[in-house]
Structure formats: C-alpha cells, structure tokens
Amino acid sequence: MSGFDKDWLALRETADQATRDMGLVEELATYLQGMDRPFILDIGCGTGSTLRSLKDHLPRYAGWLLLDYDPLLLEEASRRAGTNADVTFRQHDLNDINALPLEGVSVVTASALFDLCSDGFCAALADRLAAAGCGLYAALNYDGVMRWSPEHPLDGQMTDLFNRHQRTDKGFGPALGPDATACLAKHLKARGFTVTTAESPWRLDQSSAALQTEFLGGLRQPLLEASELPDTTIDNWLDFRLAAIGTPGASCLIGHCDLLALPG
Template sequence: MSGFDKSWLSLREPADRQARDKGLVADLCRYVRKQPEPSLLDIGCGTGSTFRSLNRELPPETQWHLLDYDPQLLQAAVASIGAAPAVRFSQHDLNDLAHLPLDGVQVVTASALFDLCSDRFCAAFAAHLAQLGCGVYAALNYDGQVFWSHAHPLDEAVVAAFNIHQRTDKGLGPALGPDAAESLERHFAGHGFSVKTAESPWQMDRNQAALQRAFLEGFREPCLEVGGVSENELEAWLIWRIAAIDRPESRCIVGHKDVLALPEVNGPASG
C-alpha cells in the first residue's frame, strides 16, 4: 500500500483537525482516561496528524505507537514529533494484521485510512480487535459527497467518476471508498462493540484556496482512468472550478464520517 505526498498531507491537516467530530473525540478521551496504562496504536500514521490532533487531549502518560508502510512518511513523522519516550514509530504493512503490535493497546486510531481498505479487510480487522477487546477511532472516512455553492453542469458526473475510482484496489483489496464508515459500523457492531458515527465534513472557502486547488487537481487522474467525462470536458471543468474558488461566498463541502467503536463493557453509552 503506497503512501501519500507529504505536501498534500500538510495541506489537509488543518481541515482535518477542524472537521473531526468533537463529540467523538471527547468520548474517546474519556475512555482513554479510564485506562490505568493508556496506550494507542495509530495505523497509517502518515506524518503524525492523528497524534498532533489528539495528544493534548489525552493524559500525558499516554503511550503512542505510530505505524506506516511508507518510510519517507515515517521519517517526516519522526522529524515533526521529535524524540519522546511516550512515542514509538514502526514500518508495517497492514496486510499483515496478525502481527500488528497490539499488546497493551486499548484503542487503534486512524485518519483517512479505511476508505482505502476493502470490506474484507475491515471484517478481519474488526474480528482481530474483538478478540483482544481493543477499540477503534477511525476519523475522516470519505463518504462520497462533494458539494459546491456555485454549481457546474458536470459536477455530478465528475464526482461519480471519482467515486468509482475510490473503490479500486489501493493495496488492501477493492477499496470501500464512500462505504467505509458503514462497513466499520456493521462489522464492529456485529462483535458487540458500542459504535458511534458522526459527520466530519471539510468546509472550505477562499481561505483554504490552496487545499481546494490540490483537491480539484486530484480529480484529474482518477476521472481519466475510469471515464465518464472526456478529457476536454474534465479540463474545462477544472479550469472553471479553480477560478470559482475566489468567487464571493464560494464554498466547497467534502463529506467525511468518523467512527468510534469501543468494547461494550467499557465504552461510553451509545448515542
């Protein structure tokens, strides 16, 4: 499973932090504070965004183990977070679930990861964590919804093509794309977990122009691969969409969902 460009991860991190559902973060933190020796495993950690978003909310003695398959992203995470006795870093291929370092871990965290995974992977992941009584906080799963305040006739066709590509194999089987949150909810609930989900949309205006441009440019390759719109149509749409970023009251909303699944015996009451 390949990693992502560091510049893209840096661009999206502020939007991710703002979008995270605060209620689920509060539930997670309450659960972790109850643990005598709190320990989290962050999978697909990238440059450490999940750690930076949550660490100040958690007890100072919380142990973190950050995993990613991409050594360059791990190096960036180490450089950003620095040496700390409570933080470890490891390279790991998530196709090897059996050897995830879960000893003593109460919650696995991940951000913008499970929409890249297959339903089969999520089923196996839920079963594995259920055996250990370990919860999961999976934030920012893309839900397939993109809205612009200024409409274009090709918006629906372009997003539909993009969503088809989101379901292609990204290294962990045919990806769930917009169905990731539903898959996690179903599989963890099936193992008796207390599961909560919440909307966590990006809400971008002209102040996030750089992120919007990068997001729009990210449509080009996927849409050309799957078809649905011609190259000329797509290029014209991109030019129009990028120019529209600076229009008055221009907004772009990109849907995501957060999932918190905790062992029923210890987790917060389901809402």
C-alpha cells in the same frame, strides 16, 4: 504500498483538524481516562497528524506507537514528534493484519484510511480488535459527498465518477470508498462493539484556496480513469472549478465521517 506525498498531507492537516468531530474525541478521552496506562496504536500514521490532533485532548500519560509502511513518512512523523519518550515509530505493512502489535493496546486510531480499504480488510481487523479487546477511532473517511458553490451542471456526474474510482483497489483489495464507515460499523457491531459515528466534512472557502487547488488537481486522473467522457469535458469542468476558487461566496464541501467503536 507506497504512502502519500508529505506535502499533500501537510496541506490537508489544517482542514482535518478543523472538522474532526470533537464529541467522539471527548468520548474517547473519557474511555481512556479510566485506565492506568492507556496505549494507542495509530495505523497508517503518515506524518503523525492523528497524534498531533489528539494528543492534547487525550490523557497526557498515554503511550503511542505509530505505524506506516513508508519510511520517509515515518521519518517526518518522528522529526515532528521531537524527543517525546511516550511516542515510538515502526514500519509495518497493513496488509499483514495478523501481525499488528495489539497486545496491551487500548485503542487503534487511523485517519483517512478505511475508505482505501476493502470489506475483507475491515472484517479481519474487526476480528483482531475483538480478540484483543481494544477499541477503534477511525476519523475522516470520505463519505461520497462533494458539493460546490457556484454550481456547475456536471458537478453530480463528476462526483459519481470519482466515487466509482474510489472503489477500485488502493492496495488493500477493492476499496470501500464512500461505504467505509458503514462497513466498519457493521462488522464492529456484529462483534459486540458499541459504535458511534459523526459527520466531519471539510468546509472550504477562500482561506483554503491552496488545498482546493491541490484537491482538484488530484481529481483529474481518477476522473479520466473512471469515465468515457472526452478529456476536454473533464478539463473544462476542472477549469471552471479552479477559476471559482477565491471568488466571493465560493465554497466547497467534501464529506467525511468519523467512527468510534468501544468494546462491549
């Protein structure tokens, strides 16, 4: 499957960094500090946002391997990482879960990934993690919540339509969308992991106008594909939401959830 546009990834990175639950990051850091040589495998790495967000909070002597299917994103991730000897990069199709290089890995990390994945994908990954004895830190999975101010009568319906589209196949089977964190937690707990979750919503205001504009622009096609409403109804709602960006008191909340699972 193809990767995301690097410009979109760059635009959302500031919001992602601001909303990660730091309690889970601190718990992960404590877990890794007890190891002589912790090693982190970041899957679906994109341009390396997870590395940039966590590296200063985790043990500095930890090694990293970043995987992505898109060679252009890997190239950008490598460029932004510089000449750090503790970070390496590899192309990998995540559909091949059995080939994930988990030997010697302390924890697998991923950001904004599992809401694109299926129940079967999560179950298979949980099996691999349990067999390898490594943990999972899965951040910023969409949880189905979207709220705006000022409100519009169609806000709830548009959220429902988007959530319906989020459950369509994104390259890993029928996607979990808003159910991703609950599904991951279920499979990991069943395999003996200690699982902790925390909300990590985007809270967007006038300072994030560019991100809101791009996000709303990206909603149009999913809404059209999931709906039998006239195109004009969707476009009028989008026009209202776009016009509200940057006005006094306007805000937007997009729900996400973080998960940390450690071996029992």
